[in-house]
Structures are given as C-alpha cells and as structure tokens.
Amino acid sequence: MDVNVLEDLLEERRFTELKAILEGMQEADVAEFIDEVDNPKSSLLAFRLLQKEMASDVFSFLSTEKQAELCTLVNDEELDDLIDELFFDDMIDLIEEVPANVVKKILKNATETERRLINQFLNYPEDSAGSLMTIEFVDLKKEMTVAEAIERIRKIGVDKETIYTCYVIDHKRILEGLVSLRDLVLAKPDEILNNIMETDIIFAHTGDDQEEIADTIKKYDFLSMPVVDKEQRLVGIITIDDVVDVIQEENEEDFQRMAALEPDEEDYLDASTFKLAKRRIVWLAVLMVSATFTQIINEAYIDVTAAITDLVVFMTMLTGTSGNVGAQSSTLVIRSLTLGEVDFSDLFRVFMKELRVSFVVAVPLALMNFARIFFFGSYAGNLRIAMTVNFTMICTIIFAALVGGMLPIVAKKCRLDPALMASPLITTIVDACSLLIYFNVASFIYGL
Numbered sequence: 001m002d003v004n005v006l007e008d009l010l011e012e013r014r015f016t017e018l019k020a021i022l023e024g025m026q027e028a029d030v031a032e033f034i035d036e037v038d039n040p041k042s043s044l045l046a047f048r049l050l051q052k053e054m055a056s057d058v059f060s061f062l063s064t065e066k067q068a069e070l071c072t073l074v075n076d077e078e079l080d081d082l083i084d085e086l087f088f089d090d091m092i093d094l095i096e097e098v099p100a101n102v103v104k105k106i107l108k109n110a111t112e113t114e115r116r117l118i119n120q121f122l123n124y125p126e127d128s129a130g131s132l133m134t135i136e137f138v139d140l141k142k143e144m145t146v147a148e149a150i151e152r153i154r155k156i157g158v159d160k161e162t163i164y165t166c167y168v169i170d171h172k173r174i175l176e177g178l179v180s181l182r183d184l185v186l187a188k189p190d191e192i193l194n195n196i197m198e199t200d201i202i203f204a205h206t207g208d209d210q211e212e213i214a215d216t217i218k219k220y221d222f223l224s225m226p227v228v229d230k231e232q233r234l235v236g237i238i239t240i241d242d243v244v245d246v247i248q249e250e251n252e253e254d255f256q257r258m259a260a261l262e263p264d265e266e267d268y269l270d271a272s273t274f275k276l277a278k279r280r281i282v283w284l285a286v287l288m289v290s291a292t293f294t295q296i297i298n299e300a301y302i303d304v305t306a307a308i309t310d311l312v313v314f315m316t317m318l319t320g321t322s323g324n325v326g327a328q329s330s331t332l333v334i335r336s337l338t339l340g341e342v343d344f345s346d347l348f349r350v351f352m353k354e355l356r357v358s359f360v361v362a363v364p365l366a367l368m369n370f371a372r373i374f375f376f377g378s379y380a381g382n383l384r385i386a387m388t389v390n391f392t393m394i395c396t397i398i399f400a401a402l403v404g405g406m407l408p409i410v411a412k413k414c415r416l417d418p419a420l421m422a423s424p425l426i427t428t429i430v431d432a433c434s435l436l437i438y439f440n441v442a443s444f445i446y447g448l
Contacts, residue, residue: 006033010046019049027054031061044073056085068097079105087161089134089242092121129213130206132246133227133236136161140193142168142176147189153181162239165224168197173233175203175226203228206235213238214246215340293432301439304448310379311442314389315435322396322434323427325361329354329404330426334418337408344413350405358401365397366390384445392441396434403430 009018022030030050037043047070050058059067059082071079071094083091083106095103095118110118117135124130138160140149149166157163166184168177177197187196203226204213217225217240227236298305305311333350336342342350367390373379374386404426408418442448 027057129204129208137237138166142194175234319431322400326400326404326426326430354401354405358398362394362397400430
C-alpha cells in the first residue's frame with residue numbers, strides 16, 4: 001500500500017477506510033507507516049485505530065523514538081499494555097529514550113524484581129553486552145530428561161525471545177552447556193540432557209564490546225549467544241536481531257567517521273543547524289590545521305617553484321591522484337578489518353600486497369601520463385617536466401597505497417576506530433608527502 005495514500009486518509013480523517021486498510025497489512029508495514037507520520041497526535045490517532053492485539057505487535061516494530069513519542073501521549077492503562085508486550089531488552093531501550101515522567105509510570109507498575117533488573121541494565125556501559133542482552137531465554141538443568149526439558153519449554157517458552165537454543169545451568173546459574181530445540185526433538189524422551197548438551201560454548205561477558213560480539217555471532221552463524229557475569233553465571237543472551245541493529249549502527253558510525261564527521265544517531269532533517277555544524281567543525285578544524293604542513297612544504301620549496309614555475313601546473317593532479325589511491329587502499333583495508341579478514345599480525349603481508357598492487361597501478365598510469373605530457377599540449381617535447389611529474393607519480397602512488405593500507409591497521413592496534421584513518425585524514429597526509437616528494441624529485445632532475 002502506498003504510504004502517501006494512507007497519509008491522505010489520515011489527514012482527511014477518513015478513519016473507517018484507513019482502519020480497514022491497516023488491519024489487512026503486516027504489522028511491520030503498519031509500523032513503518034506510523035514511523036513516517038510527523039505529527040505526534042496524528043501518529044496516536046493512527047495507532048489507536050488498531051485492535052489491541054495488533055497494536056501491541058505494531059508497537060514492538062516501531063522505532064524507539066516513535067515508541068517514546070507515543071508513550072508520552074497514551075494513558076496509564078494503554079502504557080501498561082504496551083510495555084507488557086515488549087521483550088525486556090526492548091523495554092530497556094525504550095526507557096533510555098522516554099522522559100523522566102514516563103519512566104516513573106513504567107517503574108511504578110513494575111514488580112520489585114523488574115525494577116531491580118531495570119536499574120542493573122541501565123548501569124551497564126552503553127555499548128556493552130550487558131546493555132544489549134535480554135533476560136528472556138530458556139534455562140534448563142543437566143539432570144533433566146528430554147521430555148522434562150520440552151515440557152519446560154512449553155510452559156515458559158511463550159514469553160521468551162527465542163526457544164531455538166536453550167542453556168543448561170547448575171543450581172548457582174553457572175553456564176554448563178547448551179542444547180538446541182532440534183536436538184531435543186530428535187532425541188529420545190528419556191535421554192538425559194547431560195548426555196546430549198554441547199559443553200564447548202562460546203559466550204560473552206557483560207562488559208564485552210557489542211561490536212566484537214556482533215563479529216563473533218556473524219562468524220559462527222549463531223542465532224543467539226549467552227552472556228555471563230564475572231562468576232560465569234548466565235545473566236542473559238544476545239539474539240541475532242539485536243546484532244543486526246548493532247551492525248547497522250556501527251556501519252553508520254564508520255560511514256560518518258570516514259567523512260570526517262562526529263557520529264550521531266539523530267536524523268539529518270531532525271538535527272538543528274547548530275548541532276550539524278558542531279559535528280562537522282571539529283574534524284574540519286583538525287584537517288585545516290594539519291593542512292598547514294602542506295603550506296610549510298610549499299614555503300620551504302618556494303625557490304624551486306620560482307625557478308621552475310611549470311611545476312605548479314601539475315601539483316593538483318599529483319596530490320589528487322595520490323589522495324584517491326590512499327582512499328582506495330584504506331577503504332579496502334578497513335573493510336577487511338571489519339570482516340575480520342586481517343589483523344595486526346598481517347601488517348607485513350598487507351604492506352607487501354599494497355606495494356605490489358601500487359607498483360602495478362603506478363607504472364601504467366605514469367606511462368600514460370608521460371605520453372600525454374611529452375607528445376601533446378603545452379609541454380610537448382619537454383623531457384625534464386615529463387620525467388619529473390611521472391617519476392613523482394610512481395613514488396606518490398606507492399607511498400599513498402602503503403599509508404592507506406598501514407594506518408587503519410595501526411589505528412586498530414592502538415584501540416582507535418580504523419574509520420578515522422579514512423579519506424579526509426589520509427588525503428591530508430598524502431598531499432603533504434606528495435609535494436615533498438615532488439619538490440625533491442624536481443630539485444634532483446633540474447640540479448637545484
């Protein structure tokens with residue numbers, strides 16, 4: 001259904017038609033429509049057209065920002081119904097977004113155990129496993145038979161976020177193993193879990209970084225991953241849907257850092273002019289200051305450019321080409337770091353690969369450019385200009401590729417985001433070094 005048609009029905013207050021259409025749609029599609037309604041009161045009107053059961057499902061698909069918006073508008077009874085339908089980790093995300101008065105209403109109707117758990121979750125670092133996990137999982141005891149385990153899943157599984165992987169714990173909640181629903185279904189009813197559970201478990205600690213956890217789940221194709229505390233007690237699990245959100249968030253952050261922007265989750269159109277300017281100005285100032293090295297190099301070799309004014313014509317081409325090469329190398333290496341294909345131990349291998357690739361790229365480009373300069377245009381027949389420019393091109397392309405390949409790996413080793421070493425910063429470094437190489441090559445060839 002066209003969203004514009006739904007918005008027109010809502011704006012024209014043709015609620016009967018709109019309700020009939022919404023009830024025939026998938027919950028995720030309805031949530032997408034409500035998310036796109038800008039006016040909060042109109043969002044609430046559309047939401048209240050839904051039947052109670054469907055409204056609860058739609059609410060779970062809404063963005064956290066829209067959920068928070070609706071929570072401020074509904075009455076206490078409606079709020080209780082909506083919160084009850086959320087999984088615990090989704091409720092924590094919502095509590096972090098809503099105003100203090102709404103948080104009080106949520107906590108007021110929570111049990112003592114729920115309030116304690118909520119406070120515990122809110123105290124975990126923002127990007128940690130503890131803040132990402134959910135407590136809705138199926139726990140079993142190793143002394144249980146398969147029949148007893150399946151009966152427990154039937155009893156408590158309806159309220160759990162996933163039942164496909166169940167976790168085996170002891171009386172102190174120490175994680176001892178895991179068993180899949182598939183294994184339970186295929187095993188004999190009187191089989192003991194201790195005999196069929198998997199004990200070689202990959203797990204996370206509550207303080208582990210969410211990006212590392214996402215990489216692990218992606219590597220092993222897990223549907224969920226257990227989270228333990230310092231005493232190895234099972235406290236929660238992280239499910240694949242949460243990992244997908246983490247990967248999207250991390251990709252958005254890397255994209256912004258690669259463009260020399262401070263990461264921010266707020267939508268572009270919703271952000272204020274001052275906030276957008278603040279995000280940009282810090283890195284622009286850093287890059288501007290770092291560009292003074294280029295100025296210093298120009299000033300140091302002013303005698304060379306004064307003696308050979310033709311050199312100035314080719315400076316932009318050389319710095320632009322080397323900057324593009326550096327950006328290509330850094331992009332490929334950052335991608336490989338993100339996918340876990342390379343790490344610091346591969347530094348020399350990356351160095352040699354970029355050295356070979358850059359040489360194969362540099363020589364044909366230099367030969368093409370030599371022919372262009374020597375046989376055509378204003379500098380036809382000027383061998384020294386052609387040699388200066390194109391020998392510099394070979395050197396700067398190789399240098400730019402090595403810098404672009406090395407810096408992201410070194411940054412990650414220093415616990416910095418490799419995306420910081422992307423295009424703007426590398427281009428600034430390479431530009432300065434390209435000019436340094438250019439002027440020294442010219443000085444040698446021209447005997448200055």
